[in-house]
Amino acid sequence: YGDHRDLHSRTHSFPTRRSSDLVQEAKAIHQKLGDTFMTVTPGIRLGGTEDDQVRIATPHEARLAGVHSIVVGRPITRATDPMAMYDQFMKEWGQMNETNR
Numbered sequence: 382y383g384d385h386r387d388l389h390s391r392t393h394s395f396p397t398r399r400s401s402d403l404v405q406e407a408k409a410i411h412q413k414l415g416d417t418f419m420t421v422t423p424g425i426r427l428g429g430t431e432d433d434q435v436r437i438a439t440p441h442e443a444r445l446a447g448v449h450s451i452v453v454g455r456p457i458t459r460a461t462d463p464m465a466m467y468d469q470f471m472k473e474w475g476q477m478n479e480t481n482r
Contacts, residue, residue, distance in 0.1 A: 404448065406420075422446075453470050
């Protein structure tokens with residue numbers, strides 16, 4: 382799979398809250414290791430959501446970057462209605478899935 386240490390040093394140095402930084406990591410991984418290398422992106426939030434997460438991306442941005450799976454934690458676990466919040470995330474992720482086939 383090549384030397385992952387160089388990739389790690391280049392892709393984990395984004396201190397600002399910019400979704401493009403977060404999803405660029407997936408693009409860099411795919412460029413280095415190929416599109417079949419599975420990528421999982423944490424810090425997924427719906428647009429306009431603010432919390433203590435430093436680097437965030439929306440499901441839409443992650444899907445456009447070629448991410449295979451997303452990690453959503455606090456937006457669901459802290460929601461008044463966790464199932465409704467889960468459904469919102471799945472709807473945005475699923476819509477992108479359908480339109481990008």
